[in-house]
Amino acid sequence: xxxxxxxKKQFIDVLEWTESGDGVIAWRYPMAGNEIxxxxxxxxxxxxxxxxxxxxxxxxxxxxxxxxxxxxxLPVLTYLKNWDKLFESPFKSDVYFFSTRQQVDQRWxxxxxxxxxxxxxxxxxxxxFGNYSYRVVDAKKFHTEIxxxxxxxxxADLDGQLRGLMLQHISDAVxxxxxxxLDLAANQVEFAKALLEATAPSFEAIGLKLEAVTMQNVSxxxxxxxxxxxxxxxxxxxxxMGKFMQYQTAQAIPKFAEGAGQGGGIxxxxxxxxxxxxxxxxxxxxxxxxxxxxxAATPVAAAAAVAAGVKPEDVMATLEKLGELxxxxxxxxxxxxxxxxxxxxxxx
Numbered sequence: 001x002x003x004x005x006x007x008k009k010q011f012i013d014v015l016e017w018t019e020s021g022d023g024v025i026a027w028r029y030p031m032a033g034n035e036i037x038x039x040x041x042x043x044x045x046x047x048x049x050x051x052x053x054x055x056x057x058x059x060x061x062x063x064x065x066x067x068x069x070x071x072x073x074l075p076v077l078t079y080l081k082n083w084d085k086l087f088e089s090p091f092k093s094d095v096y097f098f099s100t101r102q103q104v105d106q107r108w109x110x111x112x113x114x115x116x117x118x119x120x121x122x123x124x125x126x127x128x129f130g131n132y133s134y135r136v137v138d139a140k141k142f143h144t145e146i147x148x149x150x151x152x153x154x155x156a157d158l159d160g161q162l163r164g165l166m167l168q169h170i171s172d173a174v175x176x177x178x179x180x181x182l183d184l185a186a187n188q189v190e191f192a193k194a195l196l197e198a199t200a201p202s203f204e205a206i207g208l209k210l211e212a213v214t215m216q217n218v219s220x221x222x223x224x225x226x227x228x229x230x231x232x233x234x235x236x237x238x239x240x241m242g243k244f245m246q247y248q249t250a251q252a253i254p255k256f257a258e259g260a261g262q263g264g265g266i267x268x269x270x271x272x273x274x275x276x277x278x279x280x281x282x283x284x285x286x287x288x289x290x291x292x293x294x295x296a297a298t299p300v301a302a303a304a305a306v307a308a309g310v311k312p313e314d315v316m317a318t319l320e321k322l323g324e325l326x327x328x329x330x331x332x333x334x335x336x337x338x339x340x341x342x343x344x345x346x347x348x
Contacts, residue, residue, distance in 0.1 A: 011090050012036045015050070016043040017097035025136060026143070026153035027097045035090035042067040047101040049139045053094040058140050096147075098139040102211055103155050106132050108166040113221075116171045118181035126184070127219040130192065132166065133211045134203060142207030162203070166213075169198040181220075188215035 012034055017027055043066050044050045052059040052074065060074055067073050109129030118124050136142050147153035177194035179187045192215040203210040319340075326336040 011040075013040045014043065015040065015095055017045075017048060017050075019047075019099060023103075023155040024152060025099055025103070025155060025158065026147040026150070028149070028151045029095040029097065030151075031092070031094065035092045036069060036095075037090055038070065040069050042069055042095075044097075047099060049098050049100055049136075051096045051098065051139050051143055053096065053143075058143065059093065061140055094149075096139075096143060098136050098142065098147075100136050100139075102133045102135045104131075104133040106134070106155070106159070106162065108132055108163050110167060110170075114167065114170050116174050116181075118174070121181055124181055125221055126181075127217075128170065128191075128215065129217055130213065130215040132162075132196075132213045134162070134208045135211060136207060137209040138207035140207070145206045162208075165202045166195070166199055169195060169202070172198040184218045184220070188218065191215050191218070 012031075015029055015036065017029070042050060042062060044062050044064050046064045048064065050062040052062070107129070108131070110127045113125035113127050115123055115125050146158070173191060173195035174181070174184070176198060177187075177190050179190050179194075184191055192213045195215070196210055196213040199213070200210045322331065322336060322339060325331040326333065331339075
């Protein structure tokens, strides 16, 4: 190096990083061909660590504090540069600062429904979203695995990869939480805890620590949401089937009245009650008003049914609906038999 080149070269006495804004995880000190003064100082703040990289290799990692850069505090000056300990000269290394504070309010969520396996329902699909926070705990590993030689590495650069790790472990979280699928919406804390435990090792593998996971919403498929609503209704009446039937009747009356107002038949009214479960009670009054036998009945009985404004096929549809409710466990065998006997008495 010529004398003029040596004079023009700047020697860095103080290395430090004051974060200029949120979202920066790693920042390389701008060397611009300059060298670090032997005996200079390195200031690392409480929320930072600094990594020295010499000739492409991580030489040392410095935690919070002010460090004098000598062969005593930075042995790499000796074993990489082969310098004598008494030879004090400027040296060149790359210095990277890493933020170790928590990166909070990071969002994760399912862009598409995720298929999971449930012990009660088999394969089901759900949507979920929430927040998580993390921090850098192993700067050397994060540098070698993720940030590399980039001048700046931000939270936004890492967002897609970390979100993918969260979604990748949702199925594991559901399985390990021990929470039934229908109870996920009511046990979001347990689900979030299981998701953290399932995902944390993947964060650790790249030098990060997953500090917290929160679950803000779990969206169940529509058909399972209806079952959950029924389960909530049962809870409201303490699991008593009689009270639950009364509760469902109250829920179905507006729809029943609407169908009646539109001139719907008895079977249509029964369909309006649908999942009302109270068919056994409500239809009893309806059926007692002149239900006549189906096609197998005598012509006289069939004619009477027509005269009364009740179609035999409506009667059959009502009986089939009662059978469906029994097969789904909504009506017990005893309740079904009682209503069946009551209908048969009407046919006498």
